[in-house]
Amino acid sequence: MRDVDLTTIAGVRRYLSNTPFASHTINALTGGFTNFTYRIYLNDSFKGSATLVLKYAAPYVAALGTMALSTERQKFDVEALRLVRKMHADDDVITVPNVHLFDEEAHVMIIDDCGTDARTLKQLVIDEALPQTLAEAIGAAIGRFLGRVHAWNKDASFDMGIFGNNEMGKTISALVTYGRLISTLSGRDNIAALADPGLDIPEEKLAVISKLAETRSHEIGSTTEVFTHGDFWPGNIMVTLRRESEGDAPGLEKLYVLDWEVAKVGLRGLDIGQFCAEMRLLQRFYASRQEETSTIIRSFLLAYRGGSEPDEALTRVAIAHVGAHLVAWTPRVHWGDKEDTRKAVAEGVELLIGGAEGTSAWLEGSLVGKLM
Numbered sequence: 001m002r003d004v005d006l007t008t009i010a011g012v013r014r015y016l017s018n019t020p021f022a023s024h025t026i027n028a029l030t031g032g033f034t035n036f037t038y039r040i041y042l043n044d045s046f047k048g049s050a051t052l053v054l055k056y057a058a059p060y061v062a063a064l065g066t067m068a069l070s071t072e073r074q075k076f077d078v079e080a081l082r083l084v085r086k087m088h089a090d091d092d093v094i095t096v097p098n099v100h101l102f103d104e105e106a107h108v109m110i111i112d113d114c115g116t117d118a119r120t121l122k123q124l125v126i127d128e129a130l131p132q133t134l135a136e137a138i139g140a141a142i143g144r145f146l147g148r149v150h151a152w153n154k155d156a157s158f159d160m161g162i163f164g165n166n167e168m169g170k171t172i173s174a175l176v177t178y179g180r181l182i183s184t185l186s187g188r189d190n191i192a193a194l195a196d197p198g199l200d201i202p203e204e205k206l207a208v209i210s211k212l213a214e215t216r217s218h219e220i221g222s223t224t225e226v227f228t229h230g231d232f233w234p235g236n237i238m239v240t241l242r243r244e245s246e247g248d249a250p251g252l253e254k255l256y257v258l259d260w261e262v263a264k265v266g267l268r269g270l271d272i273g274q275f276c277a278e279m280r281l282l283q284r285f286y287a288s289r290q291e292e293t294s295t296i297i298r299s300f301l302l303a304y305r306g307g308s309e310p311d312e313a314l315t316r317v318a319i320a321h322v323g324a325h326l327v328a329w330t331p332r333v334h335w336g337d338k339e340d341t342r343k344a345v346a347e348g349v350e351l352l353i354g355g356a357e358g359t360s361a362w363l364e365g366s367l368v369g370k371l372m
């Protein structure tokens with residue numbers, strides 16, 4: 001059905017007709033950026049499921065419409081989901097959706113629905129104060145999960161497969177953070193929150209950051225370190241909670257890790273740093289959530305490290321990536337007012353410098369110091 005417009009609900013309904021996934025109701029899901037995503041309510045249940053999720057990968061970024069993006073990204077998403085499913089039992093508290101259909105010609109995948117009551121971890125933290133025990137459980141589960149993913153290729157039987165050749169993923173990971181650091185800080189990108197006045201970063205700090213950005217970009221393109229998610233942030237982690245009865249404190253039901261389109265051979269510190277950076281932004285811009293975000297970060301790092309030895313090199317990469325994320329993304333995604341945005345970027349600068357030049361004691365006291 002090459003003539004079907006899968007950017008519309010009518011087109012999706014036509015595409016699904018005469019398949020096991022024919023649906024009486026289709027809702028477009030919000031919150032995504034790259035793909036067109038829909039919840040489909042099936043005419044007949046499929047393997048016990050009444051609803052599933054359909055993702056269509058157009059040859060451009062869905063939220064922008066004009067920015068070209070290879071549809072090959074969906075192949076990496078599907079293959080990563082299938083791989084991770086093999087590595088985790090269905091009854092794990094944290095897993096990934098099962099892939100029920102991959103139509104490579106139409107660029108369509110149909111996967112498990114995380115549930116109509118599921119929220120991203122980012123939205124959950126914004127929405128409600130979490131009991132400490134719940135925050136600890138969430139952070140620990142995510143840390144254990146990421147630690148297992150990063151440890152796979154230490155097993156001689158692990159086949160990295162197509163992920164060693166995800167050149168698109170490598171290019172994106174380098175470009176959207178390290179490729180924009182100097183142009184962001186120097187004012188060349190003309191970002192309103194960072195202008196009038198400009199940031200006036202000292203030249204010696206810009207030189208350190210420029211060297212770090214060049215080094216890290218090279219490492220991203222050449223590393224053979226481990227299998228990584230590539231876009232590991234709280235917006236790609238869905239959470240469902242359970243309450244035994246009305247008024248009870250919520251408990252953790254399930255976590256799903258989504259959107260593996262830039263999964264690749266990569267640097268462990270980038271996955272760790274991106275997650276911690278987004279949690280740090282929640283701390284900065286939602287002051288009432290300081291306690292639970294701190295608990296999630298701490299339990300995440302402790303669970304990730306497990307019983308392993310302190311790793312200063314990993315800690316440097318992770319904290320520098322927190323800084324890179326704060327600089328490159330905070331002024332481009334609306335978090336708060338101009339003053340608070342500038343403060344977050346200024347913090348990012350200091351974390352970049354610390355990652356490059358900080359002492360072991362500084363690293364141990366940093367946001368990711370539990371890795372030390």
